[in-house]
Amino acid sequence: MTRTTFRLATIILGAGLLAISVFYLNRLSEKPPGTGWAPLYLAQPLNAVSDRVEVYVGDVPLKKAVAEGKVNLVQADGTTVPVLESQLTASINNEEQVRVARIPSFIGFGILAGAAGILLVFGLIAPIFKGYVYEADSAILTELHLLHQ
Numbered sequence: 001m002t003r004t005t006f007r008l009a010t011i012i013l014g015a016g017l018l019a020i021s022v023f024y025l026n027r028l029s030e031k032p033p034g035t036g037w038a039p040l041y042l043a044q045p046l047n048a049v050s051d052r053v054e055v056y057v058g059d060v061p062l063k064k065a066v067a068e069g070k071v072n073l074v075q076a077d078g079t080t081v082p083v084l085e086s087q088l089t090a091s092i093n094n095e096e097q098v099r100v101a102r103i104p105s106f107i108g109f110g111i112l113a114g115a116a117g118i119l120l121v122f123g124l125i126a127p128i129f130k131g132y133v134y135e136a137d138s139a140i141l142t143e144l145h146l147l148h149q
Helices: 003-029 062-067 095-101 103-132
Strands: 072-074 080-082
Touching (some): 003 103
16 A cells, blocks of 8 residues: 555545544434333333332322322213222433443544544645654665674
């Protein structure tokens, strides 16, 4: 690979990777936060989320009120039916978990953008180092041990 081909490859590769990583960083940062609330079909039973949520009816925990039969559901025809604990579900707001899950993507694309920027800058300033590059064709090698006889 000649020097100009190498320089062209570093410029193209650096610019391409930088553009892709900046695009995805922008896309991640502008992503709308969403509602964060789980839809009804993904709602978990209240027993499954009891370590994160506690629901009260007045001053009484909802589970205790349901167990004592104090919570009733009014049907369409006007009759009341006691609510069972198995009928209780909770929709949890998991927006924090969604936002935390984006952090590795931000880090990865940030590292990619930095590496691509370094590669691009290296390709752009490579002609400055032309005088410092060792070329085996034009260099005259002198063995120092032959000079001291």
